[in-house]
Amino acid sequence: MKMKTLIPFLAVAALLVCNNQSAMAQDGAQYKMDRTVLPIQPPTYAPIEVLDARDATKPPVFQIKPPEGAPNVVIVMIDDIGFGATSTFGGAIETPTFDRLAKNGLRFNHFHTTALCSPTRASLLSGRNHHEVNVGCVMEIATGFPGNQGERSNDAKYFAETLRHNGYSTSAFGKWHETPTWEVSVSGPYFRWPTHSGFDKFYGFIGGETNQWDPVIFDGVTKVAKKDDPDYHFTTDMTNEAINWMKFQQAMTPEKPFFIYYAPGATHAPHHAPKEWIEKYDGKFDSGWLKYREETFARQKAMGIIPENTKLAPMPTDIKDWEKLSDKERELFALQMEAFAGFAEHTDNEVGRLADAIDDIGALDNTLFIYIMGDNGSSGEGGLEGTYNELVHLNGIFDAETTESMLARADDWGGPNSFPHFSAAWAVATDAPFTWTKQMAADYGGTRNGMVMHWPKGIKAKGEIRSQWHHVNDVAATVLEAAKLPQPTMVNGVKQKPLSGVSMLYATDDANAKDRHTTQYFEIFANRAIYHEGWLARVVHRVPWENDPIHTLQNDVWELFNAEEDFSLTNNLADMHPDKLKEMQELFKKEAIANSVYPLDDRSYERFNAAIAGRPDLMGDRTSLTLGQGMTGILENTFLNEKNTSKTIVANVDLKGSDRGVILCQGGKFGGWALYMDQGKPAYTYNWFGLKSYTVASTKAIDKDKAEIKLVFDYEGGGTGKGGQATLFVDGEKVAEGRVDKTQPALYSADETADVGIDESTPVADKVFKDVEDSEFTGRVNDVTISIPAKKK
Numbered sequence: 001m002k003m004k005t006l007i008p009f010l011a012v013a014a015l016l017v018c019n020n021q022s023a024m025a026q027d028g029a030q031y032k033m034d035r036t037v038l039p040i041q042p043p044t045y046a047p048i049e050v051l052d053a054r055d056a057t058k059p060p061v062f063q064i065k066p067p068e069g070a071p072n073v074v075i076v077m078i079d080d081i082g083f084g085a086t087s088t089f090g091g092a093i094e095t096p097t098f099d100r101l102a103k104n105g106l107r108f109n110h111f112h113t114t115a116l117c118s119p120t121r122a123s124l125l126s127g128r129n130h131h132e133v134n135v136g137c138v139m140e141i142a143t144g145f146p147g148n149q150g151e152r153s154n155d156a157k158y159f160a161e162t163l164r165h166n167g168y169s170t171s172a173f174g175k176w177h178e179t180p181t182w183e184v185s186v187s188g189p190y191f192r193w194p195t196h197s198g199f200d201k202f203y204g205f206i207g208g209e210t211n212q213w214d215p216v217i218f219d220g221v222t223k224v225a226k227k228d229d230p231d232y233h234f235t236t237d238m239t240n241e242a243i244n245w246m247k248f249q250q251a252m253t254p255e256k257p258f259f260i261y262y263a264p265g266a267t268h269a270p271h272h273a274p275k276e277w278i279e280k281y282d283g284k285f286d287s288g289w290l291k292y293r294e295e296t297f298a299r300q301k302a303m304g305i306i307p308e309n310t311k312l313a314p315m316p317t318d319i320k321d322w323e324k325l326s327d328k329e330r331e332l333f334a335l336q337m338e339a340f341a342g343f344a345e346h347t348d349n350e351v352g353r354l355a356d357a358i359d360d361i362g363a364l365d366n367t368l369f370i371y372i373m374g375d376n377g378s379s380g381e382g383g384l385e386g387t388y389n390e391l392v393h394l395n396g397i398f399d400a401e402t403t404e405s406m407l408a409r410a411d412d413w414g415g416p417n418s419f420p421h422f423s424a425a426w427a428v429a430t431d432a433p434f435t436w437t438k439q440m441a442a443d444y445g446g447t448r449n450g451m452v453m454h455w456p457k458g459i460k461a462k463g464e465i466r467s468q469w470h471h472v473n474d475v476a477a478t479v480l481e482a483a484k485l486p487q488p489t490m491v492n493g494v495k496q497k498p499l500s501g502v503s504m505l506y507a508t509d510d511a512n513a514k515d516r517h518t519t520q521y522f523e524i525f526a527n528r529a530i531y532h533e534g535w536l537a538r539v540v541h542r543v544p545w546e547n548d549p550i551h552t553l554q555n556d557v558w559e560l561f562n563a564e565e566d567f568s569l570t571n572n573l574a575d576m577h578p579d580k581l582k583e584m585q586e587l588f589k590k591e592a593i594a595n596s597v598y599p600l601d602d603r604s605y606e607r608f609n610a611a612i613a614g615r616p617d618l619m620g621d622r623t624s625l626t627l628g629q630g631m632t633g634i635l636e637n638t639f640l641n642e643k644n645t646s647k648t649i650v651a652n653v654d655l656k657g658s659d660r661g662v663i664l665c666q667g668g669k670f671g672g673w674a675l676y677m678d679q680g681k682p683a684y685t686y687n688w689f690g691l692k693s694y695t696v697a698s699t700k701a702i703d704k705d706k707a708e709i710k711l712v713f714d715y716e717g718g719g720t721g722k723g724g725q726a727t728l729f730v731d732g733e734k735v736a737e738g739r740v741d742k743t744q745p746a747l748y749s750a751d752e753t754a755d756v757g758i759d760e761s762t763p764v765a766d767k768v769f770k771d772v773e774d775s776e777f778t779g780r781v782n783d784v785t786i787s788i789p790a791k792k793k
Contacts, residue, residue: 033064037490038165040064066167066257067484071458072367073163073259074358075475076351077124079117079175079268081344082378082445084293084432089373089450090300091430092284092292093341097352098452101371103463105454106508109305110469113376115439115446115524117208118150118177120375120472121263125158125178125197127476127487127499129521131595132156137524138208139181140637140747141607144614147596150180152192157491159476160198163259166485169249171201173242174235174263177208181637182610182618188221195220199261203241207635209750210234210265212272213416214668214762216633216751223633225772233274235264239350243357250361257483262354266347269382269390269421271339271414278342278414285337288322288330289429290315292337296432304465306433310567313435313445316543318384319425332407336386336422339414340430366457368482370475374449378430380437380544382421388413389670389689390421395721395746396547396605400691419670419690424545433568441522442529442538444569458482459508466507469515469531473501481505521591526553526602530588534564537574537584542602549602558585608746609641611791617641624787627664629780632755636747639666639754642788644720644745649675649711651784653777655702661777662769663709664784665755667748668762675711675784677702677777678768682709684726685765686740693767696726698735707731713740721745757781 033040042062050056086095088102089109113120118138119130126133131147133156142150160170172194179192184206194202203219210216215234217224226232242260249258285292293312300306322330351371358364383393388406392398412418427437434445441447451470453459480487481503488496502516522529522538526549529538539556542549551557560574560581574581592598601607610617618638619625625640651663658680665674670690676683680701686694702709710729716722721744727737752761759765759775769775 035166036486036488038162038488038492040165064165064167069366070257070483070485071455072257072358072363073168073479073483074354074367074369075124075261076369076371077121077261077263077375078347078373079264079266079375080379080438081267081374082427082431082437083374083434083448083450084296084300085344085378085430086348086373086450088452090296090303090305091432092296093344095345095348095373097348097355098371098373100352101355101369101454102452104456105369105452106459106461106464106466107305108451108453108466108468108470108504110467111372111449111451112444112447112469112471112520113372113374113449114472115376115441115522115527117268117375119524121178122152123471123473124475125160125261126152126156127159127473127501128156128497129473129500129595131523131597132497132500134596135178136597139177139179140208141613142180142615143601143607145596145599145601148601150615152178154492154494156497157488158198159479160259160261161491162198162480162485162488163483164198164200165488165491166483168257168259169253170199170259171242171245172199172204172261172263173202173238174204175208175210175265175268176202176204176206176263179206180616181635182616184635185618185638187618190221193221201245204238204263205265205751207751209268209270211270211419211668211751211762212265215265216635216753216761231274233272235266235347235350238264239353242354246357247361250363260354262351264347264350267340267344269379270419271343271421272416272418273339273343273346273414275415277346278339280345281338281341283334284341285334286330288333289319289425290322292429293432296429300433306567309565310433311570312433313568313570315425315428316435318543318545319428320384326403328403328407332403332410333386333423333425335410335413336420337426339420340422340426342414364456367455368458368479369454370478371452371454372449372472373451376438377434377440377446377449378427378437379421380424380427380439382423382427383545384424386423387421389419389691391419391671391744391747391749392689392691393421395744397721398545400689435569436540437544439524439544440527440540441524442527442540446524446527447522453504453508455482461509461511464511466511468504468507468513468517470504470517471501471520473499474504474517475501477501477503478505519587519591521588521595521597523592523597523600525604526556526600528588528600530584530591531563532584532587534562535580535584536561536563536569537581537588542604547604553600553602560584605746610637621791623790624785626783626785627756628783629757632753632758632760634754635751636666636749636754640786640788642786643743644715644722645788646715646724647713647786647788649784649786651675651709652782653707653709654780654782655680655705655707656778658701659777659779661779662755662757662759662765662775663777663781664786665759665764666753667764668752668759669764669766670762671744671748672752672764674759674764675709676765676768676775677779682728682730682735683765683768684711684728685768686726686743687764687766688742688744692741694726694738694740695765696728696736696738698728698730700735702730715743756784
């Protein structure tokens with residue numbers, strides 16, 4: 001070996017070895033890892049003095065491993081499903097996997113969430129209160145106030161990060177909904193994406209919901225196409241990905257435990273399920289929602305899920321009497337519930353496939369499997385009538401559909417041509433025995449969810465019920481205790497806030513153990529409550545299916561319940577115990593201030609507009625955006641907001657003759673717009689919720705190899721969601737014009753995208769393009785600029 005080659009070799013070797021006569025600064029054999037400061041640092045050694053590696057002894061290999069016997073961890077988080085929905089907790093929807101795990105594990109019947117998606121997930125994964133980690137509401141309507149900004153704080157790292165630093169392989173599949181909307185673009189930053197939040201692997205969708213038939217999927221931070229499968233459904237796809245990852249990881253490192261965060265889009269709207277799962281429930285809900293509640297209530301008592309003295313809470317006064325409905329209304333509403341039930345059971349079946357796969361490799365017994373049936377109660381966001389396209393209601397529009405118009409599409413309900421949500425009455429029914437639903441942080445119908453904990457190697461008790469009061473922020477502490485890991489005090493150089501939650505393991509083998517989680521506040525959209533040592537005080541401020549609050553914040557009415565004796569919160573004791581109510585109000589104020597809950601914000605649809613809400617907007621004050629060929633996958637909140645205003649689109653294109661395909665589009669077949677060409681003729685289509693379509697098209701094909709195609713939309717004003725005149729030009733010459741009667745005021749979709757040269761998800765102009773490949777532009781978009789008028793100051 002030449003000397004020039006030998007010298008660097010020896011230098012590297014000297015850093016890696018020490019001889020018998022060299023003392024380590026810390027003896028590797030005696031070295032004890034400090035797991036409270038992450039990442040864990042290796043031992044240090046005294047400088048190497050030996051020249052020849054053959055004369056030296058290497059130190060022990062430094063490896064970070066979890067404590068002996070640390071279990072695998074699986075957290076299942078189902079979306080938008082209530083306490084009284086599943087067979088495991090007395091409901092009518094069959095959930096055999098949930099049942100099976102409960103039979104060999106424990107059911108917790110006093111487990112609580114925050115009443116809304118993003119906040120529950122942030123609380124679950126961080127182990128802190130949701131405002132405390134700056135996730136007071138869903139990401140799409142974050143505000144400018146601390147506690148509600150949507151930017152998760154570095155001093156409250158997710159427990160996945162703790163597991164990863166301590167030798168676990170970590171993964172997340174399905175719904176994320178934890179990244180600020182303005183950070184979901186090619187520009188990043190990616191700090192709050194899953195793979196920068198403690199997860200080695202992520203496969204799923206980044207927003208709050210997705211089309212189960214045509215999802216927008218990210219693998220890590222890269223957008224990927226769905227698989228080419230005629231029977232494709234996202235829940236099945238994500239389950240396959242989870243199983244494949246787990247088996248591969250265990251094949252490579254069987255001694256290394258895994259963490260899987262499994263969060264399907266189900267049963268959040270749209271309620272999409274394979275037809276055979278929906279048809280399984282044909283006729284099962286023909287007796288209506290009141291009968292459903294009564295039967296569920298009876299089963300819950302018989303099963304011991306609820307105390308014998310529990311009363312069935314009254315339904316909201318807005319809910320219609322099933323017996324007074326027309327035959328057509330009953331037919332429609334029963335169908336809505338059949339689709340929801342099929343979606344739920346199909347999802348439970350997929351969870352079962354994951355559990356079976358873990359069992360197949362002999363790992364299920366030492367897997368802490370926490371199955372949470374709902375990140376909040378069932379959703380009343382479908383309104384009192386339900387909807388064929390839930391985006392209509394998310395835009396604050398409740399009169400666009402009728403019973404007849406929805407029934408006309410009954411054969412498509414739950415399938416790829418629908419985007420449905422059920423009536424709020426079914427949400428109330430499946431939240432039995434409580435009154436309210438998702439968003440209602442003031443009521444256990446919004447916050448109490450069934451949970452099963454399964455860990456045969458770590459929990460002796462089987463098939464029992466635990467009634468200790470717990471919250472979703474207790475999951476992190478539970479996992480860390482099971483893994484024998486301390487909560488870190490420092491992660492990546494940042495001092496960490498202490499966990500808000502407590503471990504639930506104390507209750508697993510002692511049914512009579514005294515509660516350890518004794519105080520908890522709740523707040524969503526100014527619906528708010530405080531729980532303390534068996535008492536609950538609350539304000540029902542705003543109902544999910546109404547645009548306006550019941551009272552102003554200053555005139556809200558507080559109620560008081562002895563929750564320890566009144567499981568379903570039916571006996572308001574505010575007048576009987578005014579001193580207790582005052583004490584609870586003061587406690588809420590104290591907790592609210594400490595956790596950055598104030599100021600309360602009860603605005604709803606207005607907050608979809610970043611400028612009104614006060615959160616960052618990637619486009620800022622820009623009035624134009626210029627893109628080019630291949631720039632695709634731009635999510636709505638990172639695109640220029642052209643709603644409720646005029647707009648101009650100018651595209652410079654190269655043509656081949658008789659061209660076809662999308663030049664620029666936004667949204668999909670359930671709402672959006674597209675500038676495109678068909679047989680060489682330019683056209684513009686505005687698709688209003690998939691319910692009405694407006695098209696302006698030239699009758700003459702372009703016979704040049706280059707052209708400037710321009711669309712001018714003159715918004716008529718007078719409020720939001722109004723119409724206007726659309727005019728098409730080719731090289732400055734008007735070629736077509738027409739009216740668009742109405743537009744979407746707040747949003748097009750949760751995860752459809754804006755694309756240049758193609759329509760990457762469902763087609764906006766679905767009467768012209770049948771799929772993604774069909775929408776690909778045959779020419780080339782050299783550049784396309786969309787612009788809006790400058791905002792008046």
